[in-house]
Amino acid sequence: MTRPNIWRNAIPTLAAAALLAGCSDPEPTPAEKAAAASVPGAPPGGAADLAVKNAPASKVEEKTGLVEFAYSYPREAAAIPELAAWLDGDRATKRDALIAAAQRDKAAAEKGGFPYRAHSHLQKWQRVTDTRRFLSLSAEIDTYAGGAHGMQGFGTLIWDRNRRKLLQPLDLFASGEAFDAAIRDSFCAGIKRAKTAKGIVADEPPDSPFAQCPPASAQTVWLGSSDGRYLDRVTVAIAPYEIGPYAEGSYKINVPMSGELVRAVKDEYARDFLPLN
Known part of the structure; x- marks a missing residue:
């Protein structure tokens, strides 16, 4: 599906992850830093910080008369290709569902002769913590489907670097x-x-x-x-x-x-x- 040109990807929004407290490893050489940056999902601290610094956060936004949609995730998640791919897929699924519901309700509103109110899905993933093994993310989700008020929901996920697997807490x-x-x-x-x-x-x-x-x-x-x-x-x-x-x-x-x-x-x-x- 072709995305509207008002979508904006890869907008840096967060500072790089800090070095782990008390780390006594020697300062890596430039060659080691470059190598670490090429390792998908490398743990935080030391040379691997460069991979996070070089990974832009991801944010897309769309606002029309039909819908308002926003979905973002931090650079720590963008630095892990498998996790970023899952988040991109989740984003596409959420947008498609929003569009389908909005089109259905708009058609019903026009048929019934009453005003249509634009639907929305606004979701922001944020880092909870980033340890050597786990990246823990939280999401706050605000939705509106044309009723008396919107709704708030939450999301959660954990990326296990050891197993290279997405988990729930x-x-x-x-x-x-x-x-x-x-x-x-x-x-x-x-x-x-x-x-x-x-x-x-x-x-x-x-x-x-x-x-x-x-x-x-x-x-x-x-x-x-x-x-x-x-x-x-x-x-x-x-x-x-x-x-x-x-x-x-x-x-x-x-x-x-x-x-x-x-x-x-x-x-x-x-x-x-x-x-x-």
Whole structure:
């Protein structure tokens, strides 16, 4: 499919990844830097930083009377060809779906004699963390399909450099059930604190769809790192309507990387996690 000429690709938007703290490797030679830049998906730090510096971030934008579409991802992702290809494919899929739905709804509006409101899909991937093994990305997604209001959603992915494979955060754990059991108390307590911070203190009636704390595994999980070496941070993003009415908006709940949670990690990933206790 031919893309409109108003699309803009490869717009640099982020600074290069920083060198890992405490790295004691000697400064690479110019030849080593050039070699590192040619290695797809090379880990961060040392010579491999050059590969990230040379990879422009990717951003496309389109706005017409029919749709508004935007999709971007950072240079750290653009430096990994397989990951960039997946993101480009996801972008094309999202745009095609938006166009198809918009054309259908516009035709229905014209037939029914009521105004059509342009549909939109705005998605921005950002780096959560970039360790020697994992690149963790988060996405915030705003959509509108002609209704009373738009919707907010979230995305997540992890690139495993060792296996050269795209993963979801929960793929690193023994099971969704094991993840939920390890995180439930801190996650549910975090929701209560977040609601209180918004001034929401009334208890929901037992028959309310929002009365129960939902499983964290059913939400969007982001894994991060405080030192660029180990995964030691967890955030659970919750979209509107999941734990409250639309007016409450979305939530981002930070929970500790407890020893219990790390014990729920699959053996092959255990060395990449660092518990807080």
